Amino acid sequence: MKASVYCTTRTVEQAEHIVLELKQAGFTSDDISALLPDRRGTRDFAHEHHTKAPEGATAGGVVGLGLGAGLGWLAGIGALAIPGVGPFIAAGPIMAALGGAAVGTATGGLIGALVGMGIPEFEAKRYDAKVREGSILISVHVDDGHQRDVAKDVFKRNNADDISTGSEARVPG
Template sequence: MKTSVYCTTRTLEQTEAIVDDLKRAGFGSDEISALLPDQRGTRDFAHEHNTKAPEGATAGGVAGLGVGAAVGWLAGAGALAIPGLGPLIAAGPILAALSGAALGTTAGGIIGALVGMGVPEFEAKRFDGKLRQGGMLISVHAQDANQRNAAKAIFEQHNADDITSGAEAHALAR
């Protein structure tokens, strides 16, 4: 059964280390997603990005995002401005979900996108709260139980918080 494994992290260094280990374990950039606060000032955010506005989001290239190589390696890394939550950096398949219709709302944008990806609503609310407190979210697409267990082990090795997994929503399942 195709599942996604999720965790939250407290620092960019912790996020980078987890992404590095996931890469070493054989997960591809299209299987790993990261969502983290954009720590640059809003003035920098407004001036450094090439602006595109799909569904109320501001997206930019990976150059100048201020993240390390591991997160920058992920597919489609870019920046999003989410009403009620502020600027975020999103990378991997989660970027597509967040750039979709869920961003048309205000504070529920993250929750709606995560629920749409198959995250139970109570977990999505917890992840939203962690992001609001400056935390980071990592998601890994797992093809089978071995990959799911490998991702969980990497999260545990790096003392990640809120480790959970769930069946992927049909729309995102491969």
């Protein structure tokens, strides 16, 4: 059973603890995604906010993103701008989804990318609203019921919000 488990957190520190626990539980950096609003202030990053770089999805390094070991461990981390939504920091498989065609238009934006990752549209809309309000979205891909339970336990132990599971659609045989 291929599935994903999702949650939101209120702080970067909470997200860091979750990612580190998932790593300790055996999940790889390719299994875990994180999406958080880019809250770097203009006084610290004024030179970046006056460039054309935020107008498209741009990958960057961890340097300057202000992320700790947990989120910095994830694959494909970078800063990007989602048209009609704003600047974000993404890591893991969600970075590839957001860098693809789903982000090409403001109407596709974040919801389109989340649906493309297998999140049901109803949940994608809810997560979109939460992320816009400042929450951090974390997802972990699981291969079986045991991994699903482990991921859910990590989320619950760290007081995550909006915990849900989505399964990949099965093609009737």
